[in-house]
Amino acid sequence: MLTRVHTGLDAVEGVWWKPAHKAEKIWVAIAFAWCMVLFAMMPLWHWKGGQNPSGQRTRVDAKAYYARTVTFASRYKVGDDRGIPIVQPPPGADVYLVGLTFQWYPILKLQQGKEYMLHISSLDVNHGFSLYPLNVNFAVVPTFDYALRVTPTAAGDFRIICNEFCGIGHHTMVGRVIVVDSTGRSVADNTGARIDHGGNP
Numbered sequence: 014m015l016t017r018v019h020t021g022l023d024a025v026e027g028v029w030w031k032p033a034h035k036a037e038k039i040w041v042a043i044a045f046a047w048c049m050v051l052f053a054m055m056p057l058w059h060w061k062g063g064q065n066p067s068g069q070r071t072r073v074d075a076k077a078y079y080a081r082t083v084t085f086a087s088r089y090k091v092g093d094d095r096g097i098p099i100v101q102p103p104p105g106a107d108v109y110l111v112g113l114t115f116q117w118y119p120i121l122k123l124q125q126g127k128e129y130m131l132h133i134s135s136l137d138v139n140h141g142f143s144l145y146p147l148n149v150n151f152a153v154v155p156t157f158d159y160a161l162r163v164t165p166t167a168a169g170d171f172r173i174i175c176n177e178f179c180g181i182g183h184h185t186m187v188g189r190v191i192v193v194d195s196t197g198r199s200v201a202d203n204t205g206a207r208i209d210h211g212g213n214p
């Protein structure tokens with residue numbers, strides 16, 4: 014007796030599968046439609062959501078970027094807070110901020126309602142720029158200069174918190190951005206404020 018050999022390469026003859034149930038077809042259609050909605054939300058949120066600002070990324074040498082930041086800081090230095098210069102660039106200027114273990118350099122003093130080109134980069138490892146208490150977050154990556162057009166909308170004395178684990182001193186990596194109001198007046202001074210951890214005063 015001759016047995017027909019069937020391999021997986023050949024389709025089985027006849028209708029051997031059960032046709033999809035109507036409900037299954039509906040659910041697949043709904044899932045697909047929802048995928049398309051989520052897919053469209055990404056660009057939509059980018060353009061209309063007021064988030065994910067478009068920045069320019071350029072490759073830089075980490076040490077050269079740091080040197081540029083130091084030059085920028087000495088040029089517009091107006092004060093000092095525990096050894097870190099307070100720097101007040103003119104509106105419209107290119108502003109440089111660098112993250113390094115474990116500090117943000119320098120302290121920026123900006124004017125409310127004025128536009129700046131903010132450059133962010135790191136000297137050593139990845140850091141996270143998180144402007145507290147606002148919901149602003151950026152990855153800070155060495156050898157990449159992330160440039161953003163920013164216009165401070167609120168005056169105050171803000172903190173930059175590192176939100177990317179970068180080493181043993183990660184939790185102490187706190188920077189400062191001072192935004193003066195349109196008359197150039199500081200509306201808050203949190204110089205003495207401390208950020209405590211674990212609820213211990």
Ligand code: CUA
Pocket residue numbers: 112113114115139140141175176177178179180183184186
């Ligand atoms: Cu820098 Cu964590």
